[in-house]
Amino acid sequence: xxxxxxxxxxxxxxxxxxxxxxxxxxxxxxxxxxxxxxxxxxxxxxxxxxxxxxxxxxxxxxxxxxxxxxxxxxxxxxxxxxxxxxxxxxxxxxxxxxxxxxxxxxxxxxxxxxxxxxxxxxxxxxxxxxxxxxxxxxxxxxxxxxxxxxxxxxxxxxxxxxxxxxxxxxxxxxxxxxxxxxxxxxxxxxxxxxxxxxxxxxxxxxxxxxxxxxxxxxxxxxxxxxxxxxxxxxxxxxxxxxxxxxxxxxxxxxxxxxxxxxxxxxxxxxxxxxxxxxxxxxxxxxxxxxxxxxxxxxxxxxxxxxxxxxxxxxxxxxxxxxxxxxxxxxxxxxxxxxxxxxxxxxxxxxxxxxxxxxxxxxxxxxxxxxxxxxxxxxxxxxxxx
Numbered sequence: 001x002x003x004x005x006x007x008x009x010x011x012x013x014x015x016x017x018x019x020x021x022x023x024x025x026x027x028x029x030x031x032x033x034x035x036x037x038x039x040x041x042x043x044x045x046x047x048x049x050x051x052x053x054x055x056x057x058x059x060x061x062x063x064x065x066x067x068x069x070x071x072x073x074x075x076x077x078x079x080x081x082x083x084x085x086x087x088x089x090x091x092x093x094x095x096x097x098x099x100x101x102x103x104x105x106x107x108x109x110x111x112x113x114x115x116x117x118x119x120x121x122x123x124x125x126x127x128x129x130x131x132x133x134x135x136x137x138x139x140x141x142x143x144x145x146x147x148x149x150x151x152x153x154x155x156x157x158x159x160x161x162x163x164x165x166x167x168x169x170x171x172x173x174x175x176x177x178x179x180x181x182x183x184x185x186x187x188x189x190x191x192x193x194x195x196x197x198x199x200x201x202x203x204x205x206x207x208x209x210x211x212x213x214x215x216x217x218x219x220x221x222x223x224x225x226x227x228x229x230x231x232x233x234x235x236x237x238x239x240x241x242x243x244x245x246x247x248x249x250x251x252x253x254x255x256x257x258x259x260x261x262x263x264x265x266x267x268x269x270x271x272x273x274x275x276x277x278x279x280x281x282x283x284x285x286x287x288x289x290x291x292x293x294x295x296x297x298x299x300x301x302x303x304x305x306x307x308x309x310x311x312x313x314x315x316x317x318x319x320x321x322x323x324x325x326x327x328x329x330x331x332x333x334x335x336x337x338x339x340x341x342x343x344x345x346x347x348x349x350x351x352x353x354x355x356x357x358x359x360x361x362x363x364x365x366x367x368x369x370x371x372x373x374x375x376x377x378x379x380x381x382x383x384x385x
Contacts, residue, residue: 019275019318020060020318020319020320020321021033021060021320022279022282023053023056023057023279023282023283025279026053026279026280026283028050028053035053039054048287048290048291048297049283049287051297051298052283052286052287052297052298053283054298055297055298055299056303056320059320059323059324059327060319060320062323063319063320063322063323063324064319066323067319067322067323067326070323070326070327070330071122071123071326073330074123074152074326074329074330074333075123075152075154077157077158077159077333078156078158079096079097079098079099079100079158079159079337080094080096080337080340081158081337082333082334082336082337082338083096083337083338083340084337084338089342093342093343094340094341094342094343095340095341095342095343095344096337096340097222097223097225099157099158099159099160099222100158100159100160100225100226100333100336100337101159101160101162101187101222101223101224101225101226102159102160102161102162102225102226102227102228102329102332102333102336103161103162103164103182103187103224103226103227103228104116104161104162104163104164104227104228104230104270105164105167105179105182105227105228105229105230105254105260106166106167106229106230106231106232106251106254107166107167107168107169107231107232107235107247107250107251107254108166108167108168109166109232109235110166110230110231110232110235110272111230111232111272111306112132112163112164112166112230113132113163114132114272114306115230115270115272115304115306115325116131116132116147116149116151116161116163117131117132117306118304118306118321118325119149119151119161119325119329120132120149120151120153122322122325122326123151123152123326123329124151124152124153131149132147132149132163144165144192144193144194145165145190145191145192145193146162146163146164146165146182146187146188146189146190146191146193147162147163147189147190148160148161148162148187148188148189148219148222149161149162149163158333159329159333159336160222162187162222162224164178164182164187164193165178165193167179167250167254169246169247169249169250170246171195172250172253174195174196175195176253176254176257176259177195178193178195179254179257179259179260180257180259182224183224183227183257183259183260183262183263184259185221186221186222186223186224187221187222187224188217188219188220188221188222189219189220190219191219224263225263225336225339226267226268226332226333226335226336227260227267227268228267228268228269228270228328228332229251229254229255229267229268229269229270230270230272231247231251231269231270231271231272231289232247232272232273233271233272233273233277233282233285233286233289233303234273234274234276234277235247236248236251236271236285236288236289237277237281237284237285240284240285240288245292248289248292251289251293252292252293255267255269255293256293263339266295266300266335268302268328268331268332268335269289269290269293269295269300269301269302270301270302270304270328271285271286271289271301271302271303271304272304272305272306273303273304273305274305275305282303286301286303289301302324302325302327302328303321303324304321304324304325304328305318305321306321306325
């Protein structure tokens with residue numbers, strides 16, 4: 001989504017260099033926060049770095065006036081509102097779920113829970129109250145469960161966000177099995193996420209997980225409509241600096257997972273970070289990570305500062321991150337509404353049943369052909385001998 005809101009040069013220089021406008025400390029900008037050179041007249045097009053800086057400028061300018069407008073659109077959103085008619089198919093003929101489900105997936109400690117809390121702060125206007133258990137707060141029980149969040153804190157909300165158990169980059173096979181299960185079978189609130197490497201004793205821990213698993217069945221199962229891959233920019237920066245790309249390769253595995261790609265045209269990449277990285281490190285890390293994932297450095301990822309010492313940042317502290325988060329959620333809903341499939345009619349079920357019967361018959365006759373072929377070869381060998 002591209003807004004046409006713009007500001008004058010005088011307005012643009014009101015906040016030349018603040019914590020929220022961190023990229024303006026880079027050498028491409030002057031003391032007033034403007035580009036030193038006219039990038040619109042750049043010969044041969046803009047470099048990826050300049051494209052990224054221009055994108056950050058866009059988010060900053062729009063965040064001053066566009067945040068409330070976009071937040072209002074999300075507040076009034078209902079599943080299917082962003083669906084576009086294609087091929088003469090009516091909206092009533094589409095299989096649209098009552099609630100759009102956004103799934104957060106990432107490595108352990110990547111900032112998924114902090115991102116959920118930031119969503120509450122920006123969209124639910126709930127301040128700094130932590131609704132999702134962060135890594136420092138969670139126990140070994142809560143980290144095993146999926147958590148459904150209505151970040152708008154409204155019964156009329158048309159979407160929900162699921163906070164998942166983090167994946168271990170040293171045990172990605174186990175984690176990707178969970179991802180496949182979430183994408184194919186759906187997700188429930190308080191659904192246990194136990195893995196083979198967990199300690200599953202019959203003691204208090206095992207009994208508690210079994211009890212929680214039984215209670216989770218009473219919650220509605222959601223079909224995942226869009227995935228947000230959450231990555232810690234500081235960990236990625238360390239990988240690029242050391243040359244050990246363990247975390248980056250794990251993010252790549254998640255982002256290009258066949259189970260995610262099958263239902264998502266392009267997952268949304270959320271880069272979370274605190275205030276430990278310099279402006280240069282943030283820009284270079286994002287460019288390298290987007291290049292390694294094969295996505296656009298401007299529209300394929302969102303840079304969101306939601307990891308502070310207090311856990312999250314209030315929206316007033318960083319309006320750019322607040323707007324970037326809101327736009328990321330809006331784009332996820334837009335993408336979800338454009339991937340709905342038509343409802344199956346009676347003739348579709350008949351054709352599916354007929355195809356299933358034909359597949360069984362073809363498999364049966366193929367087995368008979370294979371059997372008699374082997375039987376005939378055996379008889380010929382006996383005659384020859």
